[in-house]
Amino acid sequence: MEKDRIKELINKLAAEHSLSLEEYEMLIDGYSSEAAELLAEKAVRVRQSVYGNSVYTRGLIEISNICRNDCYYCGIRKSNRKCSRYRLTEQQITDCADAGHELGFRTFVLQGGEDPFFTDEVLCRIVRRIKQAHPDSAVTLSMGERSRESYRALFEAGADRYLLRHETADKEHYEKLHPAEMSFDNRMRCLQELRETGYQVGCGFMVGSPYQKNADIAKDLRFIEDFHPDMCGIGPFIPHKDTPFADRKAGTLEMTCYLLSIIRLIYPPVLLPATTALGTIHPLGREMGIKSGANVVMPNLSPVTVRDKYMLYDNKICTGEESAECRGCLDRRMRSIGYELVIDRGDIKRDRAYNEERRISD
Numbered sequence: 230m231e232k233d234r235i236k237e238l239i240n241k242l243a244a245e246h247s248l249s250l251e252e253y254e255m256l257i258d259g260y261s262s263e264a265a266e267l268l269a270e271k272a273v274r275v276r277q278s279v280y281g282n283s284v285y286t287r288g289l290i291e292i293s294n295i296c297r298n299d300c301y302y303c304g305i306r307k308s309n310r311k312c313s314r315y316r317l318t319e320q321q322i323t324d325c326a327d328a329g330h331e332l333g334f335r336t337f338v339l340q341g342g343e344d345p346f347f348t349d350e351v352l353c354r355i356v357r358r359i360k361q362a363h364p365d366s367a368v369t370l371s372m373g374e375r376s377r378e379s380y381r382a383l384f385e386a387g388a389d390r391y392l393l394r395h396e397t398a399d400k401e402h403y404e405k406l407h408p409a410e411m412s413f414d415n416r417m418r419c420l421q422e423l424r425e426t427g428y429q430v431g432c433g434f435m436v437g438s439p440y441q442k443n444a445d446i447a448k449d450l451r452f453i454e455d456f457h458p459d460m461c462g463i464g465p466f467i468p469h470k471d472t473p474f475a476d477r478k479a480g481t482l483e484m485t486c487y488l489l490s491i492i493r494l495i496y497p498p499v500l501l502p503a504t505t506a507l508g509t510i511h512p513l514g515r516e517m518g519i520k521s522g523a524n525v526v527m528p529n530l531s532p533v534t535v536r537d538k539y540m541l542y543d544n545k546i547c548t549g550e551e552s553a554e555c556r557g558c559l560d561r562r563m564r565s566i567g568y569e570l571v572i573d574r575g576d577i578k579r580d581r582a583y584n585e586e587r588r589i590s591d
């Protein structure tokens with residue numbers, strides 16, 4: 230009976246791309262390997278109709294691990310005295326992008342802690358330099374919470390996309406993951422302003438973060454359904470030994486893949502990465518993410534000398550590999566499951582998704 234109800238919910242989600250809050254919670258509570266298989270099958274079919282066998286890559290450049298914030302889950306939080314801090318120079322950042330372009334990357338993601346050194350002036354100059362050198366490429370920023378004016382200046386300098394995970398769509402849960410200086414309302418303001426500024430916007434959350442209940446995840450899914458982000462980054466929470474959440478359990482591969490499939494069905498064109506965190510909790514995590522409906526991978530382009538310093542969680546993979554090795558490794562991994570890494574900016578195919586769907590339902 231229960232199983233039939235779950236199957237019904239999956240069919241409804243695939244047909245209507247929408248469920249109520251209660252239905253999302255029921256779907257999460259009703260996890261089983263059978264349900265996961267059915268969801269993945271539907272998610273892969275819909276992803277295939279929009280993106281075929283292509284997997285998009287983004288070259289991740291971790292520009293600084295200096296952060297003014299103190300998120301309880303994060304290894305580079307300001308209170309972690311054991312973290313050895315670094316900041317890349319402008320030249321190092323543009324060198325990484327140049328090397329990445331040679332390797333076939335057409336999107337560069339500049340990510341970092343909220344480091345006050347990266348004022349609008351500095352960051353705009355870097356964005357301009359990368360866009361000037363590589364006009365065929367997109368620049369994505371993932372530099373945390375900033376003012377509306379700052380988002381505007383960076384957009385005008387040429388940044389195309391912005392990633393800012395909402396972390397949780399439940400305010401009380403947000404407050405258990407962050408100190409009082411950080412606010413849920415400000416996070417949401419930023420996402421709204423990023424959208425209004427004209428960016429392609431990414432939100433997202435950690436699966437299995439401390440205190441997370443299935444009802445919270447249901448809210449995340451409703452939020453994604455309402456916001457329709459262009460990108461959505463989800464990965465398992467993994468504890469970091471020098472944070473207040475050191476002794477917490479990590480999120481699971483199974484639930485992360487289950488949610489990847491659900492998110493693909495909520496919004497068929499969404500750009501959905503199989504994250505490094507997923508590759509960290511299981512040696513084939515990224516492959517399984519793709520087989521659950523993800524269509525993006527984000528290999529690391531940061532200089533190897535700083536890789537092991539951008540330690541958001543314990544045992545992060547790829548800290549010893551050169552950029553070219555990571556690219557080659559992912560290329561092989563994707564081929565092994567029948568997919569292909571493509572040389573492409575990898576923009577969202579909004580129209581294609583809906584045209585395809587109309588065609589299928591006609």
Ligand code: SAM
Pocket residue numbers: 302303304340341342343371372373374392393394396434435464465466467468469506541542
């Ligand atoms: N400062 C920027 C921001 O806040 O968006 C970008 C860097 S921040 C470290 C990037 C993401 O890493 C966060 O949004 C969070 O979801 C994820 N993260 C941090 N600590 C993590 C952990 N212990 N396990 C898994 N993901 C984590």
Ligand code: FES
Pocket residue numbers: 528529546547550554555556558559
């Ligand atoms: Fe970095 Fe495999 S992706 S070594």
